[in-house]
Amino acid sequence: MALKKSDLYSSLWSSADELRGSMDASQYKDYVLTLLFVKYVSDKAKADPYPLIEVPEGGSFDYLVTLKGKADVGEKVNVAIRKLAEANDLQGVINNADFDDPTKLGSGKELQDKVSNLIGIFQDMDFSGSKAEGDDLLGDAYEYLMRHFATQSGKSKGQFYTPAEVSRVMAQLLQIPAGTPKATTVYDPTCGSGSLLIKVADAAPNGLTIYGQENDNATWALARMNMILHGNETHEIVQGNTLSDPKFRTGDKLATFDYLVANPPFSVKTWKNGLDEDYDRFDGFGWPPEKNGDYAFLLHMVKSLKSTGKGVVVLPHGVLFRGNAEATIRTELIKRGYIRAIIGLPANLFYGTGIPACLIVLDKNDAQARTGIFMIDASKGFEKDGPKNRLRPRDMHKIVDAFVNQKEIDRYSRMVPLSEICDKKNDYNLNIPRYIDSSEPEDIQDLHAHLRGGIPNRDLDALQPYWDAFPSLRSQLFKPLREGYSELTVDKADIQVTITGSSEYVAFAEGTLARVDAWWADKRKLLVDITDTTRPNDLIHDVSEALLEDFRPRPLIDEYGVYEQLMSYWNASMHDDVALMVSEGWDRAAKPRLARTWKDKNNKTKFEEAHIVTGARAAAKRWVMDLIPPEYVIARFFPTEKAELDQLVANHEAATQALNEYTEEHAVEEGLLWEAVEDDKISKALAAVRLRVAKREGAEADELEALQQVIKLYDAEAAAKRAVKDATAKLEGKALAQYAKLSVEDVQALVIDDKWGGTIRSRIGTEVTALGQVLVARLWMLGERYERTLLELDAEVEAARAKVAEHLGAMGVLE
Incomplete structure (x- = not known):
């Protein structure tokens, strides 16, 4: 397996x-x-x-x-x-x-x-079979460990790992052509554990020849192991300090490379210790400040690129705007045209620091002809991951799309002309907020609306993408009140049902799912054709890019949100399924297997969580269905039995509810069942004992009746529970037997249509639901904000004041 x-x-x-x-x-x-x-x-x-x-x-x-x-x-x-x-x-x-x-x-x-x-x-x-071509399961596991080690090692120990998401973005920003030969070189002067270099090599279909230098001996050893685990035979990773003792050189000149990536340690204060000044790294630029090594590393990288070389470097935001010596170096880099793009990243992505960083894209090819720098403010796109932040698939793809296509996106990205950067106002300062205002528009309170009522049309106009998607919805919800203002035609409580019940909203939701169905049907053959030669990463790239392209022209819905739904499912489950089929084939992958066992520290046997358990105690068999959980087999082949079981479950819930309601009413102090309560609890056994005693004592008829009734309710609840258990065991037995009868076509239908297709369809459907919720929340808030005018509020306050005065007068407090 x-x-x-x-x-x-x-x-x-x-x-x-x-x-x-x-x-x-x-x-x-x-x-x-x-x-x-x-x-x-x-x-x-x-x-x-x-x-x-x-x-x-x-x-x-x-x-x-x-x-x-x-x-x-x-x-x-x-x-x-x-x-x-x-x-x-x-x-x-x-x-x-x-x-x-x-x-x-x-x-x-x-x-x-x-x-x-x-x-x-x-x-x-x-x-032995863990690495499908182009998809290194073990390499991913190695990175998983590195990430967790970095998290737990603390600030000083976290520098050996660049988050995989950042590494993938950097690799894509290099735009390595598909036909690039493997002899093409890539270099990382501060390579850490080597994961960043590996991501770049993986982005080149033929691979690349890898060079790296790492100062820390233990981390250098990690990098060597990492290269071998990833099958990168053509690599040279050396140990030593890049600034004081650069290992890659020819005579007194630094070696140069086709591509370069780096995540150097931020703002090193001792960068000049043992510095070798023989390599002209700073000539024509000026010396970096003595107590900050950011530009020392950057200039080393610039010098290490060939005349047509490209690189991507992670540096703290301060390099974009700090003055004095760094301003001089930055000015010269801009004048030479070496900086092609700058991307602002979210804070708290990296393990060695919580400060925000940026990516600087270097490109020497036709540098003198460069007339602008492409800037992206990606600082707001992330998800929380424990104590750190992490780029989501949608955030990564949006960054790369914007850069590769030079897309101008409001409050996110634009090409900034050099004339703007170099003018008197900006003076070669590259701080991104100078050029991109990524802040959300201010939610302005309208005083006229507060005084006279109505909702400002300005606020409704800001929702134009919704009115474009649902052309008649605005007129269903609002009518003109006076120039520049509208009023709701429905109660605030009815906004949601009006929106979600409108024919246009329903058509939009159905159209979205129809688009998903068409895309999935188009890619079904690709999924059916999964074999032992399938490259899972190539497969999901083909499927996900098609989804993005299908949703780009769709109004209102964010194509990156749809993409995120697919990719999060891929990372959580679908990737494992594909890797299993690549290794085992459709038929074997679908077979149930016995759960794994192991001994814990106390030598007790532990069992893997099972889907179905047959038998009891020592004879029990625990079955695991890795590819097709039994609920999918049951839904497809035994819908009648499933409906019958659902009814039995409902009966059991009803019996439990009836029992709970009866005991809550009567098993209280001075209640009919109080004599049967012990330690604030009642049970069938306690009720039965009390019934025998009550009969001997000649208790009141209503107590006897109550005790008999609660016993009946306990019996009914137990019978309903047994019925559920028996029906569940019977249905699970049928499902378990059905696995042996499944044809390859059955397996493909269960996996592709029911499991994958159904899950992805449902996930993307939540994107439409979320859009509706945003619109409902905004309109409800506007309705609430301007529902009552200032005069009405004053009148309410005055009425309340008069009422208080009246009560105080009645009490004799006021005359």
Whole structure:
């Protein structure tokens, strides 16, 4: 069974749980990533007769498994990993973690158990088929770990990772042509763990030749492992300080590259320490300030680009507007035309800092002919992700679309002429708010409307996209009151039903879903044709781009919102489904399997969550349906039985409600059932005991009747519950048997039409609902704001004052 991304992530993070608490995240990442690496290359070596990494005898993960539970497991794991490192010239790369260190792992039995448990977690993974062509599941898992390690490591430890979303945007901004040969070079002078370089290489269909330099030795080792895990054979990652000791050079000149990406450390104060001044990086620009290295890194990058080279760099916003030496350098860069675009990013995206950053797009090709700089203010497009912010798929695509197509979008992007940047007012200041006002228009209170009533037409005109989509709706909701003002023709409480019930709104919603259905039908063959050669990333690119194009001309609805609905579902579920089918095929992927089991720290057996459980206790079998959960099989093949079960569930709910209502009424102090209550609770057993006692005592008839009634209600509720349980078991049994009868066509219909198509259709439908809710909320607020004039409010206040005075007079307080 192929690994699901979500299961892989969970297993990898549970391995970190074994170590959490005994050491810092910046340390335990070495243990987790080392075992991830050893397991991956070992599985690949078994599946590939010509593996990239040689796995020597006594250096494989299978050998590590034989060490579990042994007293000297830590020492022998160290020896095995050292053998693997020596066989592949990876000393100091994969053997940095000490699995026999009592200061980190405990001593004696604690260390033995901890290392053995770590091996056990990875033992159940199978990476031999985890990488479908063009879609690196393990690479994604590696990034998942890096992101979590960066989050937990704190500010000083988070610099080794650039968020994957930012990396993907940077790769797309380079616009690497499809036919670019692999010999084309890409360079990152501060490459960290190498993920940014890998994203750029992945954006080139033929790949690229990778060069990188990283100062921190441990992070350099991560980068080397990362390259191997991603299959990037043609790479050269070196260790050292880029500014004081640049490794890529020819004589006294810096080497130059076709493409460049970087996320250098922000505002380094010690950048001049050991600086080698022999490479003319600052000639013609001036020296950066002594206590801030942002422009030192930027100028190194400019010097490292070929005459037609392109680059994208992450830097703090301050480089756009700070004065003195930095203003001088910025002016010269603008005059030479090296800056093609600037993109403002949201704050709190990066792990090393919470300050907002920007992307600077460098382009030396025809730089002297450049007449403007394209600017994008993308600072407001993000989602919260724990303590950090993250770019959504819609935010990423919008940035790239705007840049590639040079789209002028109100309050978002525009081409700013150099004449505007260089004029006396701006004086080469590149601060984005000078050129793009991304603030929302002020919601102005209209004094005339407050005094005389009515809703300003100005506020209604601002909703013109809605009136364009629903041409007659405005006249249904409003009528003229006086020049410049209108009044509602319906009560505020009826605004929602008027909008959502209008024929135009209904037609818009139905038209949107019809558009989704047409797009999905057009792409169905592409989905039916998924085989073991399908590249999942290429598949979703084709499907999602078609969706975007279909919705671009649609009025009102945001095509990026629709795109987000698809991509969020892809990331959450659909990607796992496609990867499963690529690995297993349609038929095998749809087969139920028995749930996985494992031992927890207390040696108790734990079970994977199951969809269907048959049998009981020791004979129980727990079935998991990875591709097609049973509710889809039931809905398609057993609709009558499902309807009958739904009715039984409704009967059970009604029986429970009747019981609750009766006990709430009578099982209270001095109520008919109060004598049967113990510890503020009543049950059938308590009621039965009280009934026997009450009969012996000759209790009142109404108490006896109440006790008999509550027992009947308990019996009815129990019978209804048993009926639901029996019907559920019967229906689940039928569904389980049905899986063996499914043809490939059945599986495709269940997955493509029912599961994927139904979910995506529903998700996109929420976009229309959200649009309606925004309109309803705005109109309700305007109606509420101007519902009563100032004179009416004054009259209400005066009436209230008179009423208070009247009451006070009646009380003798006022004469």
